[in-house]
Amino acid sequence: MNFRIYLVRRILHLIPVLLGLSVLIFVVSRVIPGDPLRLALGTEATEEQVQQLRQQTGLDRPLVVQYITYMAGVLRGDFGYSLRTHRNVTKDLLDFFPATLELTTVAMGIAVVIGMPLGILAAVRKDEAADHLSRVLALIGVALPRFWLAILLQLAFAYHLRLLPTIGRGPAPPTEITGLYLVDSLLAVDLQAFWVSFKHVAMPAFALSVGTLAQVMRLIRAGMIEEMRRDYALSARSYGLPANLIIYKYLLKNAFTATLTILGLSYGFLLGNAFLVETVFAWPGLAFYGVDALRFKDFNGVIAVTLVIGMTYAVVNLITDILYGYFDPRIRYE
Amino acid sequence: MESRQLNQEAGSRKQVAVDREPLLKIEDLAIHFHLYEGRARVINGVSLRIGRGESVALVGETGCGKSITAKTILGLLPPNAEIVSGRVLFEGEDLLRLPEEELQKIRGRKIAMIFQDPGTALNPVFTVGEQLMDVASWQGVGWVPLVRRRNGDLRKQCLDMLRLVRIPDPESAFRKYPIELSGGMRQRVLIALALLGNPDLLIADELGTALDVSIQDQILEELRDLVRTRGLSVLYITHNLGMARLVSDRIYVMYGGEIAEVAPTDAMFTRQLHPYSQGLLAAIPRLSGSIGEGIEGRIPDYIAPPPACRFAPRCPFRMEICDQQRPLLAEAEPDRPVACHLYPTSTR
């Protein structure tokens, strides 16, 4: 079937891209002025100590050899040793990644759950007050610096109103299966834990989501308006189908399918902005870890974070492609 | 179309008694469109009558307003259309005065439309079965949906309908998406959808023009049989006189948003009164999509139309009065109304 072939080709295409990415990052990180080793050891370190560490970490070998050794390790699941945390980076990744995944996924959820109805409303009430208002909101949403909004939200809800926690993720729920607190607390059927985790994730996720929310709103609006003009919408009306059915079933499915690919791309921007939002809220996620790694010039950390983000982004886009094929049969049958 | 032998049974030309109450009656319909360039007076006084069990064809070239007339009946006009005057009486009730909820009850159940392009008239992301089931169960009630009857009943009804429109293997078609079906099959599905609500009046808009000619004929024939057995009234919208001849009892010739001539089908083909109808017929042997190739000139500019007779600029028999006085649609002969100054009945 054509669609399956298409998917397989997509996956195969990913491999050289991710490999290329690893090369790129590796080269960038190794070609630096300044010496991270010296930074790691401190200013009192002697030349011999630096040399010793250099040998230990293999940084004295040629670049190509370093790369191959590194990638061999990655394929085994070993991302190297972090000069900053003094642990295996893989362990760090496993600790921090779920938090970011939870944050970005909740943010995407917010964007869709709030953005979609608003978009439909704007389309159905085109050129009326609701439509103009939604346009203004969308413009604001796209332009708002996410980290600034995060700070403002913190000020308002945490400091002044004391409704939500200031920073952090809160305590872990009793069972830790997925590492996603919301999911885990539900699995443990612990509603109290769920509520606590929810309160912690609410502000960061919302701050992260506004740009994507605005985008979803505009895309759904545009999509719905376009679908409204189509012949099948007119024929559906001619059969006497009620307006609600036409809007929420017939038009929406078409409009949503069209926005699906863009949502996948948007996820990338959520991942990118996570660096800023996690910093503001001290959210213990991969991006937060990454920023520390950057400041400290912990290259194994930086490379690992970049690769993981790249892979996550690729997987999300793959998922949206599959979903797109599932929703829109025309893709499947070419 | 001229080279095919088609089944023309005796009795397929019904004689409709003039005094019988018509199912659909359009009176003096006038519709203007608000365009960026100005106000387009597209429909300029159209009157139409369809009796019970009667098949009527509305014939004219592209852009004459026939599709708009059809859409007006069901209240499917775009927002920039303004119905300036006229009535559309269906079973005695003026559809133009009905609120949307009432109109929705009529759509599909009393009057149904078969759309032109089966490629776009079906929702691509839902299966045929899903769309049939929706139409079968959700018809006719405004905001509060009809409670869906037990699936078994409905499903059978839909499958039966597919069988009725001669779709082989209805079970399989039921599960398929529109893209998986051929053009002919999709057209049949559209017919099935229109018949599902058991309407009294069908409107067929350019039926089959998007299809292969041989398939088009086949479907038209089948529809004609279906219509006859169920005693339906049909309004065929077409630019194709040959098709009109095949399926209709009476023909309305439309030009520039007005009715030019009306006649029973046989009579129309024997002898045409209006110069435009004559031109249309003369153009048939020229195998092409647009009939207008036989007649010089183009359709009128609806924003600045000719002051009186809209066909005058293209008419070979043009007279002075044609630019001064609009010809009335009046019976020049019994049962043959025509709007042309060549006939004294049309001149005041």
Place this chain on the structure above:
Amino acid sequence: MWFRFRQSTLSLVGLAIVATLVLAAIFAPVVAPFPQHAGVFVDFDRGLQPPSPRNWLGTDDAGRDILSRILFGARISLTLGAVVLIIAVGLGVPLGLIAAYWGGRLGDVIMRITDVFLAVPPIALALAVTAALRPTLTNAMIAIAFAWWPWYTRLVYGQVLSLKEQQFVEASRGLGASRWRIAFREILPNAWSPIIVKVTLDMGFVILTGAGLSFLGLGAQPPTPEWGTMIAEGRTYLPGVWWAATFPGLAIFVAVLGFNLLGDGLRDVFDVEIEQWRAGS
């Protein structure tokens, strides 16, 4: 064309905002009440003062007038945006043009490389690059440009591919014009409008990214009055001292909004269909 632009109030607002920014940047030394506060300056007696008639937007921890610093910050942000985009366009557009027009092996290679760069979100890539460099404003510019150019390659690639098929190219080729000539004289002028729209929209997002990098401490360093840096500095004094972190953020917001409105207006004017997703949003 201008008429259509004028019809949209929002686009005019955008133009006004951008014009104000540019003017603020150019005339900062003249307009700012305390131009000397933009650089190294301390006056701890006047530190952390709330907005007052003397300091409309208050002062920061070193006693510097926030309004003045924001005005000078406009200079920095606009320069950042301009430099980044000049590099991105200068690198990305020709590559996209070559890849699409010449095609073949070279085209494939170029697009593959572009794909690699696009495999991570731009902020992430820019951040990763900063790891290799010392944190300065200039390096932040380089890092962001590094992440931004592939979007232009992709945009131009798509444009040129579709233009390639069109009639006037055939006509030119028929007349014997060389490939270079066709590429640069015929195709490129027609591909400009989406590029112009994208550049306008991107200005806002690049400034936003730059501020983000500086906020994290990986871009402009204190005492540079970069808006992001100012937010980071002011943040430590929350919640009591709210003005130091709030106003620079407001400046960023207004800047991005302005370029977005202007870009939208231009898009309508050029009747262009840019891919809906915007880099950096």
